[in-house]
Amino acid sequence: MITLGTARAPPGEADTGRLEVGETRDGSPVRLPVAVINGASDGKTLYMQAVSDGDELNGLGVVSRVVPRIDPATLSGAVLVVGIVNYFGFQVAEHRNPIDDRKMNRGYPGDPEGTTSERIAHATFQTAKEADLVLDLHQGSTSRMINETRVRCGLRHHLHGDCLELAKVFGCGHVLDIKGPDGQLARAGPDQGVPTIDPELGGCVGWDEESIRYGVEGVFNVLRYYGFLDGDVDVEPQTRARGFDQYGSPAGGLVRFETDLGERVSVGDTLFEVTDVFGSRKARVTADESGVFWRTRRLPQVAAGEYVCSVGTNVDTY
Structure with missing residues (x-):
């Protein structure tokens, strides 16, 4: 049995539920939407999350298309998903968490007794750090941007090669290979020994179907290449900027x-x-x-x- 919040799935099954991460100003619980897809056979664990920034919705578009397409009967290992990380920002379509005016993707690995953003980061990181691979789905906010993938651990990190390989497999065509700011999940994950990348799926208001297609294809590339699903992956050269x-x-x-x-x-x-x-x-x-x-x-x-x-x-x- 694999659990994430209230989602519980035995081998060969999937479930959705909620992960409690704190309380709103009226004392109501904050519960993030989560999914667990537990494969029929053993294998690696992939953790994936979206909407760390409240106005970046292309990752949510990817999640909503990928999760229904993964058949747990044909999956080896498990896929764990947090569909919306920045609960407060998502509600009001704002980039930052309006409760503490924090950018969510600067708070990892989090603090269980910190601000609302730090508490959410802590709760989600407890799952991310136990995975074998992490995809943190983003976009270039509401600016116009190419579809790209970011490797944020830095060139000298001992997992740089693994993160770079994961970015190449995801296959947006472009990779930004620059050490990111402290507090990014794509920095904190490798520090815990977990290859982590930050796909930046274009940039738009709302969501963009072309960028979402890049993301869906990227997730399935990862699932096939790393043995979660059967199938071959044509790993193509990427244009990298440092x-x-x-x-x-x-x-x-x-x-x-x-x-x-x-x-x-x-x-x-x-x-x-x-x-x-x-x-x-x-x-x-x-x-x-x-x-x-x-x-x-x-x-x-x-x-x-x-x-x-x-x-x-x-x-x-x-």
Whole structure:
């Protein structure tokens, strides 16, 4: 029998339930939606979670499509899922947890007596750290971004190679291989000996079906490659960036992008122009380094100094 919160599944069965992680302001319990898929035969354990950031819904789209498609009778091992991590942020469609104004994915491994975010992080990490592999499904918030996977443990971590392999198997096509901030699950998991990656499935308001397809295919790639399900996986080379340049606007006005997401750029290529409201150019911004046009703001209006776009740099293929 495998349990996660109130979900209980013997071998060859699946169940859904709730994981209690605290209380709301009126004393009502906070219960995260969870699923357990317990394979008919022994094998590894995959832990997967989504909506650590309350406005990042593509991961939830992946979970809602993947869980019904996994037949426990044909599964070896187990898949454990927390469908919505940032309970409070999800309710109000906000990135951060509005109760403690914390970004959930900065609180791992958590604290059972800490803020609401730290308590949720602690409760979910108790399951994640016992798994063999971890997928923490994200997206580039509501910005526009390519589909990519992030390896956050750092190049010198003893599990870097394992995390990089997991990212390659997931197969979004692009990998950002840069050590992440303290408190990220993709940092805390490897520190506990568990290969962990952070798929960043595009960026949108609501959810995007193309990015969700990347995520669904990625999860099933992982399930097949690591022996949870039968089937072959064509592991394809990935474009990896080991640097990340961000560009702000030198002037206020309207942004016109001259480069499309995913395109290669060279030093001196125009990334964007800024015009006034009547279309006259006020500024032109070019690439400082060669790389891949990775991410952009969604709205065209911009203030002087405000974030506009990012370029993945130090690019190779692995």
